[in-house]
Amino acid sequence: MTSTNTSAPATRAVSPRALTLPDGMPAAAAWTLSPHALHINHGSFGAVPRVAQEHQNALRAEMDADPVAWFSFLPERIGVVRRELAAFVGASPERSAIVPNASAGASVVYSSLPMSQGAEIVVTDHGYGAVTMGAERMARRRGGRVRTAHVPLGATPQQAHDAVMDACTDKTRLIVIDHITSATARFMPVAAISASARERGIVTLVDGAHVPGLYADPLDGIDCDFWVGNLHKFACAPRGTAVLVANSGLRDELYPLIDSWGSPLAFPERFDTQGTLDLTSYLATPTATGFIADTWGWGGARDYMGALADYAENIVATAFSEQTGQDHRVDVGASTNALRLVRLPDGLARTHPEADALRNRVVSEFNVEAAFTSFGGVGYFRLSTHVYNTAADFEEFVERMVPTLCDWARDAVRSAPDL
Template identity: 65%
Template sequence: MSSAPSPLLLPDGRPAARAWTLDPALKHLNHGSFGAVPLAAQEEQQRLRAEMDRAPVVWFPALPGRVAAARAVVADFLRVDVRDLALVPNASAGASVVYGSLPYRPGGEVLVTDHGYGAVTMGAERLARRWGGTVRTARVPLYSGAEEAAAAVLSEVTDRTALIVLDHITSATARWLPVEQIGTAARESGIPLLIDGAHVPGLAEDPLAGLEFDVWVGNLHKFGCSPRGASALVVRSELRDSLYPLIDSWAAEAAFPERFDTQGTIDATSYLAAPTALAFIEQTWGWKAARGYLHELADYAERIIGAAFAELTGASAAVDVGMPVNALRLVRLPDGLAGTRLEADALRDRVAAELGVEAAFTSFNGIGYFRLSTHVYNNAADFEHFAERCVPVLVEWARKARAAAR
C-alpha cells in the first residue's frame, strides 16, 4: 500500500508551489490539461516580449536563429537529432501539419483508436473526407496490455489504410499505447504513422528511443511546464520533405526543419522560453527525481480517492488500466456523473466553481472518470482535500442525477 510521499521543496525550504503563480484559493489537480508555468519561465517570456516590443525591426529578422537555438535545447531534452525536430504551437497543430501535407490518397482510410484525442480525430475525419475515404476506429479495451492493444489496432489495418494516428499517452483514459509494436508493423507495411505524444515530454526519460514512426508530436507546455504554445514535431522518414508549417512565410523554400523557424510575426516567445522551464525543473530537483515524485504521489492519490468513493458507494472505484501512466490516473465516478464528454466538461466547470478545485473529468464508453494528474507543486494534502471534501459532494450529485433520470 502506497504512503504519502514527502512534498518537494525549493532550495530555500519553501514549498515547491511557491515557484508557481497558481491561485492559492484553488486546488490544482489537473496539470495534465493545460499545464502550469513556473514563475521563472513566465518572467523569461515577459522579458522576451518586452525585447520584441522595444525593437520589432531588430527582433523579427533575428528570430529564426533564436528559434533554432531553442530547438536545439528541446532536441537535447527529448534525445533526438535536432535535424529531425521542428517547433509548432501544440500537438494538434502538429497533427494538422501532417493532415495538410500528406499526398492525396483517393479513397484512403485513416486508422484511429477509440482513445484518440477528439480534436486530432476530427482532423483525421476531415482528411478522410478530402480523400473520399473513411476513418476506421480500432476498439482498444481499457484493461488491455501491450500485446492485446497492439493486436486490436493492427487487426483494423486494411489495404486501404493510408495513415495510422496513435496516441502515445491517451488523454481521456490516462494510459500508454504500444507505439513500439504498432510502429514496427506500420513501417514493415509502408503505412505512415503519426504519434500524438501530447502528454509525453517530461514523463519519460528517453521517450522516442527505438520507436519507428513517421511523425511524433509532443507538447512542451504540459508536463514540461513551458509557456503554452510550444510543442515538438519530430520526423523520422522521408515524409519530412513534404511537411510545411501551417503559415507560409519567407522560409517556405528552406529545408525541414528550418522552414518552420520563420512564421511571420507570430509571438514565438513561448518557443524561446521553453528551455528556461525545462532547465528550472532539472536544476531544482532533476527530472528523474521529479518523475519519481509524480509517480509516488499519483499512487497515493489514486488509492485514497478510490477508497473514499468506495466507502460511500459500496462499489469499487478502482480502474483496471492496462498500461498506466506515472503521473496520470483514473478513478471511476459513481453512475450519473460524466457519462459523456459534454457532461464531463460540465462537471469540471461545476467542481471549479462550487468546490474550488481545478480537476479533470473524462468519459469513455459511457463511464465517467476522475482523471487526476500530479506535478512537483502538488502534495498529498491536495488529494486528501479532494478525498475528504469533494468526494462526498460528488457522490451526492451522482445520487441526485440518478434520481432525476428515473
C-alpha cells in the same frame, strides 16, 4: 461494465514527502498558481514556473522595444532553441520542428502528407478529439474514411496492438495513435504498432501530447514516421510549445500551417520563420525545463510525481468505495506515471459533454481545478500530479469533493428517465 467488486485488497497508501525549494519553501512557491484554488489537473493545461514567465515577459519587452531587430534575427534564435528542445525529447534537431501544440503538429501532417483518393486512416476510440477530427477532415478531402479501432480500457499492450492492426485494410495509409491517451491515461504500444505498420507500408503519426517531461527519451525504440509532444504540459513550458519529430523521408513534405518567408527552406528550418507571430513561448521553454532540472533533477521530479500519483489514486478510489460500496479502481492495461483514473459513481460524466460540464461545475462552485473524462459510457476522475502538488491536495479533494460527487451521482440516477 461497472465493477462492483469490493473484495480486492487495497494497496497501503504511502504519502510521499513534499518537495521543497533550496530555501526550504514549498515547491509551489515557484509557481504563480492561485492559493484560493485546488490545482490537481496539471495534465490539461500545465502550469508555468515563475522564472519562465519572467523570462517570457522580458522577451516580449525586447520584442516590443525593437521589433525590426527582433523579427530579423528571430529565426536564428528559434533554431538554437529547437536544438535544445530536440535534445530534451531525445530527437535529432535535423528532424525536429517547433509547433504550437500537438494538435497543430497533427494538422501539419494532415495538411502536408500526400494521400491517394479513397485512402483510409485508422484511429482508436481513445484518441484525442481534436486530433481525431483532423483525421476525419483529411479523409473527407481524399474521399476516404476513418476506421476506429476499439481498444478495451484494460487491454494489454499486445491486445491493444492487435486491435489497431486488425482495423487496418489494404486501403489504410495512415495510423494515428496516442502515446499516452488523454481520456483514459494509459500507454499505447506505439513502438510495436509503428513496427507493424512499417512492415505493411502504413505511415504512423504518434500523438505524444502528455509525454515530454514525464519520461526520459520518449522516442527510444519507436520507429514511427511522425511524433508530436507538448512541452507546455508536464515539461512546464509557456503555453503553445510542442516538438514535431519527423523520422522518415516524408519530413520533406511537411510545411507550417501558415506560409511564410521560410517556405523555400528545407525541413525543419522552414518552421523557424513564422512571420510576426509571438514565439516568445518557444524561447522561454529551456528556462522552464532547466529550472526543474536544476532544482530537483528530472529523474527526481518524475519519481515524486509517480509516488504522489500512487498515493492519490489509492486514497481517492478508497474514499469513493467507502461511500458507494463498489470498487472504483481502474485497470487501464498499461498505466502511466503522473496520470491516473478513478471511476466515478454511476450517473456522472457518462459522455464527453457531461464530463466537461462536471469539470465546469466543480471549478465554479468549489474552485477545484480537476479533470473528468468519459470512456465507453463510464465517467472517470483523471488525476494528475506535478512537483508543486502535495499529498494534502488530494486529501482535500477527498474531504471536500468525494461526498459531494456521490450526492450528485445519486441525484443524477434518481432523475434519469426510465428506459
